[in-house]
Amino acid sequence: MRAELTRLLFAADEGSGHRAWRALAADPALHPRTGDSGTERIADAYRRLRLLNGRLDAAALAADPARLAALHEWTSTVDGALTVLTGIHYNLFLGSLLDHDPNPKSPLDGYLRMDRVGTFLCTELGHGNDATALETVADYDRTDRTFTLHTPNPGAQKFMPNTSAAGGPKSAVVAARLRVDGRDHGVFLFHTPLVDATGPLPGVTVRALPVRPGSPVDHCLTSFDRVTLPHDALLTGAHGRLADDGTFTSAYGSRRKRFLTAIGRVTAGKLCMSASATGAARSVLAIAVRYAHHREISGVRPEQRRPLWSLRTHHGPLLAGLATVYAMTALHRAVVTRWTGHDTADPADRDAAERQVAIAKGWTTWQARDLIIEARERCGAQGLLPVNGIIEAAADIEGTITAEGDNLALWAKAGAELLLEAGADGAADEPGRGGDDGTRPGRPADLADPAARQALLRTAGHLRLARARIRLREVPVRDGVRRWNSAAPDALAAVTARAECDAAAALLAWTDAATEPRTRAVLLDLHRLFTLDRIATHATTLLAAGVLTAEQAGVLPELQERSIARLAGHGRTLVDAFDLPEALIASRPIATAGYQDAFAS
Numbered sequence: 001m002r003a004e005l006t007r008l009l010f011a012a013d014e015g016s017g018h019r020a021w022r023a024l025a026a027d028p029a030l031h032p033r034t035g036d037s038g039t040e041r042i043a044d045a046y047r048r049l050r051l052l053n054g055r056l057d058a059a060a061l062a063a064d065p066a067r068l069a070a071l072h073e074w075t076s077t078v079d080g081a082l083t084v085l086t087g088i089h090y091n092l093f094l095g096s097l098l099d100h101d102p103n104p105k106s107p108l109d110g111y112l113r114m115d116r117v118g119t120f121l122c123t124e125l126g127h128g129n130d131a132t133a134l135e136t137v138a139d140y141d142r143t144d145r146t147f148t149l150h151t152p153n154p155g156a157q158k159f160m161p162n163t164s165a166a167g168g169p170k171s172a173v174v175a176a177r178l179r180v181d182g183r184d185h186g187v188f189l190f191h192t193p194l195v196d197a198t199g200p201l202p203g204v205t206v207r208a209l210p211v212r213p214g215s216p217v218d219h220c221l222t223s224f225d226r227v228t229l230p231h232d233a234l235l236t237g238a239h240g241r242l243a244d245d246g247t248f249t250s251a252y253g254s255r256r257k258r259f260l261t262a263i264g265r266v267t268a269g270k271l272c273m274s275a276s277a278t279g280a281a282r283s284v285l286a287i288a289v290r291y292a293h294h295r296e297i298s299g300v301r302p303e304q305r306r307p308l309w310s311l312r313t314h315h316g317p318l319l320a321g322l323a324t325v326y327a328m329t330a331l332h333r334a335v336v337t338r339w340t341g342h343d344t345a346d347p348a349d350r351d352a353a354e355r356q357v358a359i360a361k362g363w364t365t366w367q368a369r370d371l372i373i374e375a376r377e378r379c380g381a382q383g384l385l386p387v388n389g390i391i392e393a394a395a396d397i398e399g400t401i402t403a404e405g406d407n408l409a410l411w412a413k414a415g416a417e418l419l420l421e422a423g424a425d426g427a428a429d430e431p432g433r434g435g436d437d438g439t440r441p442g443r444p445a446d447l448a449d450p451a452a453r454q455a456l457l458r459t460a461g462h463l464r465l466a467r468a469r470i471r472l473r474e475v476p477v478r479d480g481v482r483r484w485n486s487a488a489p490d491a492l493a494a495v496t497a498r499a500e501c502d503a504a505a506a507l508l509a510w511t512d513a514a515t516e517p518r519t520r521a522v523l524l525d526l527h528r529l530f531t532l533d534r535i536a537t538h539a540t541t542l543l544a545a546g547v548l549t550a551e552q553a554g555v556l557p558e559l560q561e562r563s564i565a566r567l568a569g570h571g572r573t574l575v576d577a578f579d580l581p582e583a584l585i586a587s588r589p590i591a592t593a594g595y596q597d598a599f600a601s
Contacts, residue, residue: 004519005577008510009329016070016336024055025074026581032079034387038216045081045217046167049089050114052082058112062094065268066336072272073279077584080215080396087272088162093118095265096173096189100235117168119161119194121222122175122263126155129409131175132259134187136224138176138234142246145231149176149190151223163194163206164218170194173235175263180246186255189235189262192227203227214395237261267354269404270361271336277368277400278328280393285321286575287389288375291382291590292318293572309571312564318378319567321371322574323530328364330506331499335360355414356502362407363499369397382590389588415491416484418498419468444549447559450508450524453531456547457504460538461497463545464490500534522570529563532556
């Protein structure tokens, strides 16, 4: 069963290179050194980034979002700092250079060899999720064909990129407002050298930000004082090109559209954030479950000893977490497949795929935080020791939640888009109307049927979206903020239900792909526990619509307990299927039966 679970977890995504990335995660040379100072750990992270770079094809990796995401799954099990640097250099920096018009005057060889490290400067101190309002400017002078990159005020300082001299020479792609003769053409990216071996280049100011909790990275404030850039520093494409004489052309009339196209790599970054959250959650749960199996406590009589795992109060939350992390992994696989296979020529298809990426990023990273915190508590004081790999994962996940678009902002946008798709979900969006599979009023769902549980989650989303639309219509059109505030709670709840339903559906698809009856049975139990837990959170909405009876709502806790009881004997198998390298497990003392020996000397 373990082998088939591993196959289902990874084989469907084999083209993403999981086997190779797992081998890298197994290499102790890529593991962080413990006990070093923050400065030493930052330097060590860059050393390991270069070591990693020497073992892969950097250009091919940057051009392949699926492989990038898979790499993040495995680096996140090793170290959060390496994961951050990997995402910035390969995806945001190299990926942006590759996605724009090729420029033979700016060869990539130095970045592919990592003679210089790349970084990405978009967010400003005064502008985060409202990045279209960025204030950094790049004024074009047609006389000498140069740009002047400038930070006009303190709020326009680039906020949090890794721009110090740590790690050696660095360049960046910098988001700035392109102006020609004072006319603003919108925000574009500019290829900009930042620091050399001795420090920041002339006109570039870099100031270290206070150290944040978790794996240390050299986060800084960065500003520009009339820095001159050549004409080919502007990254161009269909969204905008600038002739030598200052003539600007673009396929898009909207400056917002130009900006979103310029920073298109942020979507691939969301996939990477989902991947790193999923990988970290799997790793932490594996540590906690293994610890619970070999950590013994006193039984009823003093001479009796029993593992922590034997207690329902201990294994129940961890099994619920395992059901969730299997669903997270299945959802991530489905979303990567959807994104990499969307029709780039169809704007509607691209928008739908991008929205699914954003929803999945929010849901997986939020779920990972809950699971990591639960696992930390189940490991007691041992979970507080950094060497056991849990407490820093808890801090690192906070950055993942905010990176590549703050989760709440992403979900607010997704919720608003779903609201505007009036009628897109058909009659199921009408209050009081259920979904299919026996979930219409008068035909309560059969909770034993996986398809019926799926339909209940789908119906919960439809009902919350319908309620949001009603609340939207109750407020005058002229009061946009009040309209959104009225509809937002139900719209966000609908996004949650959409994510849960998609995750459950992806997990259920694995049961059809299983060839061993025992594996299929365990996957069905995971799906049952996951969906029952989510149905319980939507019970009030479903009861009001008549698609769940009071009797069914009352029996939900008993059904959940039965699912936990069926899964209790499979805890180790479920985490062993994550296929974490033995070298990684050995580096986490409480993940091994001899964990007490780590404190013997």
